[in-house]
Amino acid sequence: MPAFIIINPMSGPARRGRGSERLELARRELERLGVEGEARLTERSGHAHELALEAVAAGFELVMAWGGDGTVNEVARALVQDAEGGLRTPDLGIIPGGSGNGLARDLKIPFNPALAIERAIRLPARSIDAGELGEHVFFNVAGIGLDAHVAALVSTRVNHRGLLPYIKASLGDLLRYPPTDYTIEIDGRSEQTRALVIALANSRQYGFGAQIAPDARLDDGLLDLIAIEDRKAIGNMVRVPSLFVGRLDRRAGVHATQIRELTIRSTGAMLFHVDGEPVQGVDTLTARVRPLALRVRA
Numbered sequence: 001m002p003a004f005i006i007i008n009p010m011s012g013p014a015r016r017g018r019g020s021e022r023l024e025l026a027r028r029e030l031e032r033l034g035v036e037g038e039a040r041l042t043e044r045s046g047h048a049h050e051l052a053l054e055a056v057a058a059g060f061e062l063v064m065a066w067g068g069d070g071t072v073n074e075v076a077r078a079l080v081q082d083a084e085g086g087l088r089t090p091d092l093g094i095i096p097g098g099s100g101n102g103l104a105r106d107l108k109i110p111f112n113p114a115l116a117i118e119r120a121i122r123l124p125a126r127s128i129d130a131g132e133l134g135e136h137v138f139f140n141v142a143g144i145g146l147d148a149h150v151a152a153l154v155s156t157r158v159n160h161r162g163l164l165p166y167i168k169a170s171l172g173d174l175l176r177y178p179p180t181d182y183t184i185e186i187d188g189r190s191e192q193t194r195a196l197v198i199a200l201a202n203s204r205q206y207g208f209g210a211q212i213a214p215d216a217r218l219d220d221g222l223l224d225l226i227a228i229e230d231r232k233a234i235g236n237m238v239r240v241p242s243l244f245v246g247r248l249d250r251r252a253g254v255h256a257t258q259i260r261e262l263t264i265r266s267t268g269a270m271l272f273h274v275d276g277e278p279v280q281g282v283d284t285l286t287a288r289v290r291p292l293a294l295r296v297r298a
Helices: 019-032 047-058 069-077 102-106 113-122 146-155 164-176 232-238
Strands: 003-007 037-041 062-067 091-096 125-133 136-138 141-145 180-186 189-201 205-207 223-229 254-259 261-265 271-274 277-280 284-297
Touching (some): 003 091, 003 113, 019 113, 047 062, 047 069, 062 069, 062 113, 069 091, 069 136, 091 102, 091 113, 102 205, 113 284, 125 141, 136 141, 136 271, 146 277, 180 223, 223 284
Parallel strands (some): 091 284
Antiparallel strands (some): 125 136, 180 261
């Protein structure tokens, strides 16, 4: 079973190892497990996606992404099943190496790289859903509003590894970020909301154990829509602990529903993120689920 490992040497905290160390470990594990394969380091933004496309064209059966949710997104987008064309693409393996590692956490993948590699090789594949927002594919969580603003802030910082940059950006903006008026259209119904965050969750959490959608399931053919209203500084702050204990959806001003497709409108262009990567959008965005679009060894 030929396997291809794509390693982002810049992802995650420094304690997860340098790129050269990750590369050596990946090659050693493939040899130990008796698997033919190749391991490559990414060199720039978007390179993981390019390498994944090369792996698909070369006929690899398993492509592993070693990095965070952004790296996983780049690789997985190349592996999404072509339902109309009937093209079978390789399975995805995940080696958690980022900061939040939301999808890996939801799939209960071990953080030990050697164990994660062995798990991807040994276990059968399962199919999970993917989502789209503004024609950008995601596998974990996408969002509009405060979380997208935080993702954009963190992405511009030279040292943005680990939890601390997200805490600094989130807590500061939680006190001063203005809510936005949105119109959300679902199944022909239109609703108005004034929200800090509009999240679309395929899995339960952003990462770091922060559960934005405690009831989300990766293979139910649905996305969980979470709208978080503004409750002023104190009200917003007291909701934060519930994010980490799976009770956010029970807090006042938090509305959850499940959708297959929706349209979101605002008076201005909307900044959004897909799996933590910020994207500048327009004033109207469409979101939809792509059921069982990706096979994952987990």
